[in-house]
Amino acid sequence: MSSILTWSTYVIVFGALAVLALRDRAKARQTVTVAVKSFFGILPIMLAFIGLIGLLLGVVPPEVISRYLGQGAGWWATLTAFVLGAALYIASLVSIPLAASLLRAGASVTTIAAFLTGLMMVNTVTLPLEIKYLGKKLALSRNMLSLVFAFAIAIVIGMVLQ
């Protein structure tokens, strides 16, 4: 299923690029430039996270991961993962593989979902910048509501997929 999705992504994306190349060479070239820049822009942090995942999975036995992050670890694990996610700033493109590696090694869906929703929706690190641009009212209320919704979403994901 995942690989069908990946290959259809290839077909659609490169198909679109081919159509663009036929219609507008300059724009197609610009697309490729941005794509290459994006790829190499994220490469250092991506390689670091992949190295971290490899090290983690190779050194930490799955029993340990499942004991501290699995079903049996209880609410504290979920809450800790959520707070950690909310407080950190990690690009989602690299945090998702990390989360997936923990999930596959035995962490519970709820805990992993809480980490990801916290990370994506509660933007603590960029909050000062958000206040500067959008004012205290909008920035603080958005992040405070995000805190509530992110946790609720994680719990529901856990209930649906557990």
Next chain:
Amino acid sequence: MKPALPQRMSGGAPQGAPVKKTLQQWLANYRWVLLIALADLVVWVFWPAQASPVIRNTWDYLVEMVVILIPVAVLMGLFEVWVPKQLIGKYLGHESGWRGVLLALLFGTAPTGPLYVAFPIAAMLLRKGASPLNVVVFLNTWAAIKIPQLLIEARFLGPSFMLVRLALTVPSAILMGWVIQKWIERSGGLDLEPGAPETIS
């Protein structure tokens, strides 16, 4: 991870042509990779039995990531060319009601950069008169359900995880926007700083 705001951490925001990198810059960019490689070396020397699972896992995830990152990067390029940031301001600045919410959702899922790239755009939208509802929907979407991110999510966590999270996040984003809009209306409007920067960097 440190915030490292000026750096392009999530691969997007391709503005600003990078100058020719010196070795020093290269080392700085890849410092975490080098540190991990060093840790791998330590494992290999002191716990040789663990070395092969470390290498195998690293390799498996590397392949999996590169395979999906290639089309995602091209997609980012396509979005950058097809949905320039000025276009967002042009359309989202004036639309309101459900059409506005829908546009905010669409524009929020397309972009490529990290969230802080969205702040100046959102500020410009507010100054142009876009409703807080639309701006919050735009930000929430940008933060949590960008399409490149959804593709990675489907690949690594499975399509069902991605779809369930998406189905929950869209209504939440709109509901949040609505609540914030009502609260801002009742409490006397926005509190934008007068001197705050408003150009799109």
